[in-house]
Amino acid sequence: xRRIISVLLENEPGALSxxxxxxxxxxxxxxxxxxxxxEDETLSRLTVTTTGSDKVIEQITKQLNKLIExxxxxxxxxxxxxxxxxxxxxxxxxxxxxxxxxxxVDIFRGQIVDVTSSVYTVQLAGDSDKLDGFIQAVGTSGxxxxxxxxxxxxxxxxxxxxx
Amino acid sequence: xxLLSGADMLIRSLQDEGIEYIYGYPxxxxxxxxxxxxxxxxxxxxxxxxxxxxVHMADGYARATGKPGTVLVTSGPGATNTxxxxxxxxxxxxxxxxxxxxxxxxxxGEDAFQETDMIGVSRPVVKxxxxxxxxxxxxxxxxxxxxxxATGRPGPVVVDIPKDMTTPNERYEYSYPKKVKLRSYNPAIxxxxxxxxxxxxxxxxxxxxxxxxxxxxxxxxxxNQLTELTRMLGYxxxxxxxxxxxxxxxxxxxxxxxxxxxxxxxxxxxxxxDLILCVGARFDDRVTNATEKFCPGARIIHxxxxxxxxxxxxxxxxxxxxxxxxxLKEMLALVKESKDKPDPDAxxxxxxxxxxxxxxxxxxxxxxxxxxxxxxxxxxxxxLTNGEAFVTSDVGQHQMFAAQYxxxxxxxxxxxxxxxxxMGFGLPAAMGVKLTHPDDEVLCITGEGSIQMNIQELSxxxxxxxxxxxxxxxxxxxxxxxxxxxxxxxxxxxxxYMESLPDFIKLAEAYGHVGVRIEKKEDLESKLKExxxxxxxxxxxxxxxxxxxxxxxxxxxxxxxxxxxxSKTERV
Ligand SMILES: Cc1ncc(C[n+]2csc(CCOP(=O)(O)OP(=O)(O)O)c2C)c(N)n1
Ligand SMILES: [Mg+2]
Numbered sequence: 001x002r003r004i005i006s007v008l009l010e011n012e013p014g015a016l017s018x019x020x021x022x023x024x025x026x027x028x029x030x031x032x033x034x035x036x037x038x039e040d041e042t043l044s045r046l047t048v049t050t051t052g053s054d055k056v057i058e059q060i061t062k063q064l065n066k067l068i069e070x071x072x073x074x075x076x077x078x079x080x081x082x083x084x085x086x087x088x089x090x091x092x093x094x095x096x097x098x099x100x101x102x103x104x105v106d107i108f109r110g111q112i113v114d115v116t117s118s119v120y121t122v123q124l125a126g127d128s129d130k131l132d133g134f135i136q137a138v139g140t141s142g143x144x145x146x147x148x149x150x151x152x153x154x155x156x157x158x159x160x161x162x163x
Numbered sequence: 164x165x166l167l168s169g170a171d172m173l174i175r176s177l178q179d180e181g182i183e184y185i186y187g188y189p190x191x192x193x194x195x196x197x198x199x200x201x202x203x204x205x206x207x208x209x210x211x212x213x214x215x216x217x218v219h220m221a222d223g224y225a226r227a228t229g230k231p232g233t234v235l236v237t238s239g240p241g242a243t244n245t246x247x248x249x250x251x252x253x254x255x256x257x258x259x260x261x262x263x264x265x266x267x268x269x270x271x272g273e274d275a276f277q278e279t280d281m282i283g284v285s286r287p288v289v290k291x292x293x294x295x296x297x298x299x300x301x302x303x304x305x306x307x308x309x310x311x312x313a314t315g316r317p318g319p320v321v322v323d324i325p326k327d328m329t330t331p332n333e334r335y336e337y338s339y340p341k342k343v344k345l346r347s348y349n350p351a352i353x354x355x356x357x358x359x360x361x362x363x364x365x366x367x368x369x370x371x372x373x374x375x376x377x378x379x380x381x382x383x384x385x386x387n388q389l390t391e392l393t394r395m396l397g398y399x400x401x402x403x404x405x406x407x408x409x410x411x412x413x414x415x416x417x418x419x420x421x422x423x424x425x426x427x428x429x430x431x432x433x434x435x436x437d438l439i440l441c442v443g444a445r446f447d448d449r450v451t452n453a454t455e456k457f458c459p460g461a462r463i464i465h466x467x468x469x470x471x472x473x474x475x476x477x478x479x480x481x482x483x484x485x486x487x488x489x490x491l492k493e494m495l496a497l498v499k500e501s502k503d504k505p506d507p508d509a510x511x512x513x514x515x516x517x518x519x520x521x522x523x524x525x526x527x528x529x530x531x532x533x534x535x536x537x538x539x540x541x542x543x544x545x546x547l548t549n550g551e552a553f554v555t556s557d558v559g560q561h562q563m564f565a566a567q568y569x570x571x572x573x574x575x576x577x578x579x580x581x582x583x584x585x586m587g588f589g590l591p592a593a594m595g596v597k598l599t600h601p602d603d604e605v606l607c608i609t610g611e612g613s614i615q616m617n618i619q620e621l622s623x624x625x626x627x628x629x630x631x632x633x634x635x636x637x638x639x640x641x642x643x644x645x646x647x648x649x650x651x652x653x654x655x656x657x658x659x660y661m662e663s664l665p666d667f668i669k670l671a672e673a674y675g676h677v678g679v680r681i682e683k684k685e686d687l688e689s690k691l692k693e694x695x696x697x698x699x700x701x702x703x704x705x706x707x708x709x710x711x712x713x714x715x716x717x718x719x720x721x722x723x724x725x726x727x728x729x730s731k732t733e734r735v
Contacts (some may be wrong), residue, residue, distance in 0.1 A: 010347060014282055014294075025287050055474070062471035068291045068311060071347040163346070 002031070003057050004076040004083055004153045005070060006161055007046040007064060011037055015069040022067065027053065028060050032085070032128075032150030040163070043071065049128075049151045072161060080156040086123070087131045088113075090144040093120040101138060119144065127151075152160045164336040169298035169704045170199035172337050173262070176305035178205045179339035182233050184598060185209070185262075186217035191235025191277060192264030195329035200235075209598065209627060212619040213240050217590035218248020219617070222257050223595030226578045228554060229238065229384060230311045232595065238264045238326075239277030243284060245584060249319045250288040251675055253581025256382055258317035260308045261285075265294070267327040273524035274360060281323050290318030295328045299335045315350030317382055317468040332489045349562060351468060354485030354493065362440070362464045362481050363497040370509035371460075372398045375421065378405030378581070379467060379487055381441015381574045386410065388491035389442060392638035395498055396505055399517055401429035403444050405581040408571035413550070418517065419526060422450035423718045424563045427735075429525035430519050430718070433458055434725035441465045443487045446477040447582075456723035466490050524716070524729055526567055535684050537561060537708040541568035542604060544634065547695055550590060550602040553578065553596045557589035557613030560642035561716040565608040581628040587616030595657035604695070605631045611661055611705075612641045621674035624701050632694060633703045635667060638710045645711045650718075650728075671703035681706045 009015050016035055023030050028050060035046040050060060057075065064070050076083070093101050098120070105112055105122050108130065114121035124134055128151060135143060155161070167175060173196055177185065186209045188199045200208055207386055211217040214236045221232025242263040252259050266275040282292050291311050293304050304322060312320040366372060380389050380402075386409045393400045393416055400410050401418040410417055419426035421433055433439065439461045444450070451457045454476050465472075465479035466487055473482040483490055528538045541564050544552070550570050555578040556562040562579055571577050578596065580588040593607035613633055624631065644659040668678030677700045681690045687706075694702045718724040719734065728734050 014292075017283070018286060021286050055478075059471065059475060066469070066471050068345065068348050 007073040009070040010069040034150040075151045083153040086149045092142045166334035167337040172301045174199045185233040187235035192238035214244035219591035223592030227596040234261040248436035251585045253320040258312040259319040265325040268325045294323040344548040354483040354490040367503040371437040373436040374400040376442045377444025380409035383487040385488035386574045390700040407577040408574040411572040412570040428520040445472045545569045557609040561610045561636040586613040595722040598663040625675045639724035649657040667705040676701040
């Protein structure tokens with residue numbers, strides 16, 4: 001099953017490499033990984049999406065917790081949560097394609113953020129399925145370049161991941 | 164406050180940490196530190212002949228004393244030479260701090276002379292590693308390193324020290340922190356009371372219980388609690404290779420050790436049990452054999468300080484995360500005050516069954532009228548040293564024979580590389596023990612293959628007068644490899660034959676020690692006595708043993724715990 005694990009990490013050099021190293025060393029999957037500093041400058045927030053049986057996920061969380069620089073973590077998929085990913089796509093946009101693409105972008109609530117005579121650059125945020133859906137809708141043949149940030153997530157309601 | 168250079172702060176920190184000995188080897192990036200070492204006499208430095216040996220020495224010291232060992236090496240090759248030793252300590256959860264020189268900060272990343280990214284290289288085989296970024300941090304980094312190494316599930320910690328952190332004439336205020344606090348590192352200090360209660364209820368209701376204890380009992384200094392609980396319950400106990408000595412081997416409740424080369428009765432009792440109390444062990448593949456066939460009728464209580472060890476390979480029914488000594492103490496109290504007692508009929512018939520298994524096989528081997536059997540050497544050594552020696556071993560058949568036939572009644576005396584299986588461990592580990600236990604007998608049981616992996620340390624033994632006894636069970640082969648080739652590759656002995664062995668006697672003499680060769684069975688006892696009588700000499704005893712011997716019992720690959728070869732021809 002796909003899981004989103006959110007980690008508060010000491011904002012220290014080398015901490016990220018321990019997390020990444022752990023995944024490769026123990027043969028766990030990383031589908032996406034995002035990391036950035038938080039409002040507390042001593043902490044980074046890292047989100048990793050991974051897949052595995054319940055047993056593997058349990059090991060992943062335990063092994064992550066064992067890393068000295070991991071302060072706290074939560075498996076967001078255990079409860080209600082919001083996940084978002086940002087995508088920038090360059091699409092071939094000439095002639096009648098231009099209006100068609102514009103319509104699709106509107107339906108997906110994206111924005112065209114850059115325009116040339118033959119290319120649209122589209123920005124789109126949402127869960128990963130929505131981003132996949134957009135690519136499908138515009139058709140891969142018109143896609144020139146895709147860049148995705150990977151998933152960030154947060155729990156719904158009053159639950160917070162903090163010190 | 165005192166003003167000290169980074170190098171002096173480092174050495175002072177070691178003094179304030181109570182470190183007596185460090186094992187190491189100098190080089191460019193560590194020279195400021197070596198100079199600081201020279202100008203004091205509290206911390207004693209042992210100069211090895213290869214950095215790997217320094218780590219194994221620190222490791223042997225740590226295993227015998229329960230205190231963290233300390234290593235000091237230079238950057239680059241000095242640091243990379245420690246990796247096998249660090250990985251050895253990591254696999255067996257041995258507390259240790261490895262201080263590594265590093266090129267100066269401004270050179271890092273420029274492929275400078277003797278630059279290696281030691282933080283990166285060591286990362287998968289350390290509990291943690293730290294780099295010094297400012298000389299003022301040194302006392303705190305050192306305190307942290309020892310704190311992390313020795314608490315929770317112990318392990319090796321590497322400290323990377325760029326040369327400019329130790330510059331002699333830049334001085335800073337020194338004070339050694341009494342305590343460190345890490346917000347993200349809080350090892351458990353007691354187990355969950357509800358889980359402990361549940362475990363005790365299950366234990367008292369069990370009909371075919373087995374206690375399965377591991378190295379965690381020794382590391383957690385919980386042998387007394389374990390022994391008391393086991394005796395109070397009257398249940399059978401088996402331990403892992405790493406747990407040898409955590410419970411007296413001569414006691415009748417002790418079934419010997421379990422797993423790949425464990426006793427018949429221990430493996431049978433595990434397989435047929437209805438309840439396993441696992442204390443500080445980790446269901447390693449050398450114990451469980453095929454996990455899907457593991458102990459089908461058993462419920463499992465698992466006590467461990469490391470939550471990640473629980474339900475990693477075998478699912479636990481009652482997990483208890485906590486220090487083994489504290490948890491066992493609480494269990495003892497509950498057993499004492501409980502109205503329920505173990506069911507005498509059930510436990511009685513369980514023991515009857517176990518005794519039948521014991522009588523069926525037990526630990527045995529066939530003797531020969533003229534060839535020396537490796538097992539009899541070990542039995543004899545055990546007798547001649549009253550089972551009280553510190554015994555280190557290398558890796559191979561000799562290791563298994565030593566573990567099977569030397570009976571340890573005390574913890575910390577059986578010292579081997581169980582997790583990584585590092586050939587070359589035995590001699591330096593023995594040196595680490597002898598240094599701090601000069602009045603105890605220290606035996607290194609080795610093979611002619613393994614001993615050659617760190618034989619240069621005979622020179623260190625000369626320099627520091629470390630009269631260990633090296634017992635070379637010379638079968639003129641990489642015996643364990645050969646055994647597997649006999650069993651699985653129709654005896655095609657690919658590269659397992661030790662051709663052109665050195666004359667170990669002359670070699671020992673060349674290093675300034677005594678060499679004794681034993682070839683005839685009738686000489687064995689008298690010569691071993693002579694060897695043990697040479698208290699202040701390192702003696703290299705080269706014993707020609709049966710070249711065709713195999714280690715048994717041996718679990719059948721991918722079988723259950725109870726599927727074993729008992730000899731070359733008997734399979735159960
Ligand atoms: C560093 C290292 N290399 C290879 C091995 C694989 N190995 C395990 S046992 C063994 C043979 C050891 O031979 P020896 O020391 O003579 O012991 P014996 O089995 O003959 O008693 C080997 C090569 C190992 N454990 N460690
Ligand atoms: Mg051999």
